[in-house]
Amino acid sequence: MSKNCSLAETGELLKAAKKLVIVSHVSPDGDTLGSSLALMHALRALGKDVIMNVDDDISTVYSFLPGIQEYRRFGADETIEADLLVIIDASSADRAGNAMEVVRPGAVLNIDHHKTNTRFADYLYLDSDAAATAEIIYALLLEMGTEFTTDIATCIYEGIYTDTGSFKYSNTTSKTMETAAALLKHGVNPSLVSDNMELRSRSQVEMLRKVLETLTFLKDGKIAYIEIAPELYDRNVDTDAFISYPRYIEGVEIALLFKQPEENLTRVSFRSKEIDVAKIAVSFGGGGHKKAAGCSIYAPMKEAEKIVLQAVEDLFV
Amino acid sequence: MSKNCSLAETGELLKAAKKLVIVSHVSPDGDTLGSSLALMHALRALGKDVIMNVDDDISTVYSFLPGIQEYRRFGADETIEADLLVIIDASSADRAGNAMEVVRPGAVLNIDHHKTNTRFADYLYLDSDAAATAEIIYALLLEMGTEFTTDIATCIYEGIYTDTGSFKYSNTTSKTMETAAALLKHGVNPSLVSDNMELRSRSQVEMLRKVLETLTFLKDGKIAYIEIAPELYDRNVDTDAFISYPRYIEGVEIALLFKQPEENLTRVSFRSKEIDVAKIAVSFGGGGHKKAAGCSIYAPMKEAEKIVLQAVEDLFV
Numbered sequence: 001m002s003k004n005c006s007l008a009e010t011g012e013l014l015k016a017a018k019k020l021v022i023v024s025h026v027s028p029d030g031d032t033l034g035s036s037l038a039l040m041h042a043l044r045a046l047g048k049d050v051i052m053n054v055d056d057d058i059s060t061v062y063s064f065l066p067g068i069q070e071y072r073r074f075g076a077d078e079t080i081e082a083d084l085l086v087i088i089d090a091s092s093a094d095r096a097g098n099a100m101e102v103v104r105p106g107a108v109l110n111i112d113h114h115k116t117n118t119r120f121a122d123y124l125y126l127d128s129d130a131a132a133t134a135e136i137i138y139a140l141l142l143e144m145g146t147e148f149t150t151d152i153a154t155c156i157y158e159g160i161y162t163d164t165g166s167f168k169y170s171n172t173t174s175k176t177m178e179t180a181a182a183l184l185k186h187g188v189n190p191s192l193v194s195d196n197m198e199l200r201s202r203s204q205v206e207m208l209r210k211v212l213e214t215l216t217f218l219k220d221g222k223i224a225y226i227e228i229a230p231e232l233y234d235r236n237v238d239t240d241a242f243i244s245y246p247r248y249i250e251g252v253e254i255a256l257l258f259k260q261p262e263e264n265l266t267r268v269s270f271r272s273k274e275i276d277v278a279k280i281a282v283s284f285g286g287g288g289h290k291k292a293a294g295c296s297i298y299a300p301m302k303e304a305e306k307i308v309l310q311a312v313e314d315l316f317v
Numbered sequence: 318m319s320k321n322c323s324l325a326e327t328g329e330l331l332k333a334a335k336k337l338v339i340v341s342h343v344s345p346d347g348d349t350l351g352s353s354l355a356l357m358h359a360l361r362a363l364g365k366d367v368i369m370n371v372d373d374d375i376s377t378v379y380s381f382l383p384g385i386q387e388y389r390r391f392g393a394d395e396t397i398e399a400d401l402l403v404i405i406d407a408s409s410a411d412r413a414g415n416a417m418e419v420v421r422p423g424a425v426l427n428i429d430h431h432k433t434n435t436r437f438a439d440y441l442y443l444d445s446d447a448a449a450t451a452e453i454i455y456a457l458l459l460e461m462g463t464e465f466t467t468d469i470a471t472c473i474y475e476g477i478y479t480d481t482g483s484f485k486y487s488n489t490t491s492k493t494m495e496t497a498a499a500l501l502k503h504g505v506n507p508s509l510v511s512d513n514m515e516l517r518s519r520s521q522v523e524m525l526r527k528v529l530e531t532l533t534f535l536k537d538g539k540i541a542y543i544e545i546a547p548e549l550y551d552r553n554v555d556t557d558a559f560i561s562y563p564r565y566i567e568g569v570e571i572a573l574l575f576k577q578p579e580e581n582l583t584r585v586s587f588r589s590k591e592i593d594v595a596k597i598a599v600s601f602g603g604g605g606h607k608k609a610a611g612c613s614i615y616a617p618m619k620e621a622e623k624i625v626l627q628a629v630e631d632l633f634v
Contacts, residue, residue: 167484167497168511177498180484184491194485195590198565202538205529205562212526221519245522248515273512 002110002124010125011144013109014043017083023099024054024071025090029240030062030162030197032089035111035133037067038155039088042146051080055097059238064196065158066151074102084109089133089159091287093120111136113163116278116287131171134159138179150187157188158197166194170291204237211242217252218309219316224249225256225309230301233259240269247271254312258301266297266304270312280311319427319441327442328461330426331360334400340416341371341388342407346557347379347479347514349406352428352450354384355472356405359463368397372414376555381513382475383468391419401426406450406476408604410437428453430480433595433604448488451476455496467504474505475514483511487608521554528559534569535626536633541566542573542626544618550576557586564588571629575618583614583621587629597628 005013014020022040024032036052043050052070062068074080076098085105087096091114100108110121113136115128130136134156146152160180164172167180184190200208207228214227224246228239239259246255254277257269268284270277270293278293284307286295297304322330331337339357341349350371357367369387379385391397393415402422404413408431417425427438430453432445447453451473463469477497481489484497501507517525524545531544541563545556556576563572571594574586585601587594587610595610603612614621 165511167507168515170506170508172501172507174498174501177494177501181491181494181498184489184494189487190484190489191487194482195565198485198561199567200562200565201567205532205566209526209529212522215522244515245517248512248517249522250516250518 002119002121005109005123005125007125007140007143010109010111010123010140013084013107013123014039014086015046015144017048017106019049019051019082020084020086021051021053021080021082021099021103021105023085023087023090023096024052025088025095026054026056026097028054028056028058028062031132031134031159033058033062033065033068034155034157034159034162035137036088037065037070038134038137038141038152038159039086040067040070041149041152041155042141042144045147051082053097053099053103055099057235061196061199061238062158064192065155067155074098076101078102079104082106086111087121089113091116092118111140114287114289116282131169131173131176132159132163134163135176135179138183148183148186153183153186153188154193157183157190158193161193161197166197171289201237203234204239207232207234207237207239208242208245211239212245215246219313221249221251222253222316223256223309223312224252224254225258225305227257227301227305228259230260230263233261235261243269243271254315256308256312258305258308260301260304264298264300266299266301267294268297268304268308269294275315280308280315283311284308319436319438322426322440322442324442324457324460327426327428327440327457330401330424330440331356331403332363332461334365334423336366336368336399337401337403338368338370338397338399338416338420338422340402340404340407340413341369342405342412343371343373343414345371345373345375345379348449348451348476350375350379350382350385351472351474351476351479352454353405354382354387355451355454355458355469355476356403357384357387358466358469358472359458359461362464362466368399370414370416372416374552378513378516378555379475381509382472384472391415393418395419396421399423403428404438406430408433409435428457431604431606433599448486448490448493449476449480451480452493452496455500465500465503470500470503470505471510474500474507475510478510478514483514488606518554520551521556524549524551524554524556525559525562528556529562532563536630538566538568539570539633540573540626540629541569541571542575542622544574544622545576547577547618550578552578560586560588571632573625573629575622575625577618577621581615581617583616583618584611585614585621585625586611592632597625597632600628601625 108121113130243257281293284295425438430447560574598610601612
């Protein structure tokens with residue numbers, strides 16, 4: 001059980017530490033990366049020794065983020081001493097990868113905005129009203145008196161951009177927009193961010209065309225799903241946006257995407273208009289938000305589809 | 318040649334008129350519709366007699382816009398008396414359709430943000446720094462002391478959303494974001510707007526899959542284009558977003574989309590990363606912005622492709 005921190009206490013914890021390890025969650029996205037990097041830039045400007053870690057590969061679409069080259073993966077047999085282990089945008093310990101084993105910290109601080117947070121760290125700053133963890137980081141750095149460089153602003157903007165789907169999702173508030181306005185004043189180039197985030201490889205467009213062939217409807221078109229066949233799966237091709245295709249078809253209430261990255265592992269993404277899909281994802285050991293969630297099923301894709309689709313269909317009985 | 322108006326003078330012209338016709342441009346998009354409707358709501362709240370006109374069909378994706386049912390097309394033999402004819406977001410007289418023939422106004426007022434504006438009206442309020450005409454309308458209604466209802470705010474938000482590609486394009490400024498923040502405070506539901514704007518029909522997704530099969534690269538992948546075959550063309554299927562597929566492929570500098578709505582008429586859309594495609598579009602009698610433009614060629618698609626692609630390829634010699 002974590003001790004809840006105020007923003008000021010969180011800032012004090014960070015300022016008191018000399019050596020920090022900042023951890024982004026596995027399957028890293030723009031929010032965990034942008035938030036972590038903004039914090040790194042701010043702490044290094046204060047003369048701190050900061051190590052950046054993510055226990056996963058990082059998609060090349062994030063190459064434009066200032067400082068992204070600082071990330072490294074820890075070997076399982078490594079031991080790293082640190083004053084503070086800071087885990088960003090991860091709602092549970094397993095999302096931190098091997099950092100909790102490798103790092104011997106004075107304390108663990110978790111900064112997050114997921115309401116499904118499991119309170120695994122010593123200290124927790126949780127704001128589940130924040131559209132993105134990056135929105136928290138913006139408030140935190142203001143609190144800490146950070147000088148906002150264009151690099152810091154760009155990293156925070158990236159996090160907000162990612163978790164609001166470029167200001168499209170219902171979590172976008174006037175506060176989100178005011179933060180974005182302030183970040184633009186600090187020199188963020190909005191089309192640099194979006195052009196990079198929208199960028200697709202030829203193979204991605206080619207894969208999209210093939211995946212769209214699998215589009216299937218259930219329950220009179222209220223459920224739609226697509227799948228990335230195992231023989232089509234390529235971990236170097238970013239398919240995160242593919243789920244928007246079933247999601248945004250007229251009449252669809254719940255959209256799903258299935259993919260099989262390993263022989264007995266299926267990853268499922270859920271999106272919905274109104275129904276709480278986090279509940280379904282949590283029931284399969286996953287997590288997420290009301291309208292966007294995910295889980296992993298330790299079974300081949302076709303088997304996983306049967307189980308998950310049954311659970312989703314049962315919602316419409 | 319138009320008389321340039323200040324925002325205050327524009328407000329005075331509108332307030333002085335009792336009967337107004339508000340015209341959205343042909344091939345109506347979210348900016349011309351949202352801007353026009355916001356102005357309609359504001360003027361009707363002042364007790365004005367307002368007629369809404371667009372000389373074209375309106376896509377069903379705009380059905381959620383408050384007041385959209387007020388639009389009507391004018392018959393060629395109609396005559397309408399009005400104190401003021403207000404033409405919104407149209408850079409030239411032909412974009413207004415038949416309103417300039419049908420309406421006998423005291424004066425014509427044009428409110429626009431296109432730098433290619435041809436100054437065809439009696440009075441012009443032009444701000445080519447505005448991300449959208451809707452941004453001008455927001456400032457105008459503030460100037461006029463309008464009470465912002467959720468309906469007005471939603472219409473303005475729609476215009477900004479459309480012309481910034483949901484805050485992705487380089488025209489997005491801190492002012493844009495501050496305007497969006499203010500509109501959200503007036504009750505705009507951001508996901509209502511985006512969910513409607515993102516909504517696709519099944520046939521649209523099906524068409525996308527087929528159109529992606531036509532994806533062709535020229536000049537070592539610097540040019541990419543797609544085409545909607547005449548036999549696939551369906552005016553009821555919105556294909557505006559299709560050009561983002563060639564546009565956002567790694568290495569592409571200029572993207573094009575060709576479609577043939579009538580036997581001897583080809584419509585061409587241009588998008589670019591840096592190169593000024595408005596110049597090319599204007600050279601074929603079209604218009605637009607530096608990074609997003611369009612033109613019509615009075616020839617079958619294959620013939621139009623030959624001419625236009627040659628002109629685009631010549632840019633890379």
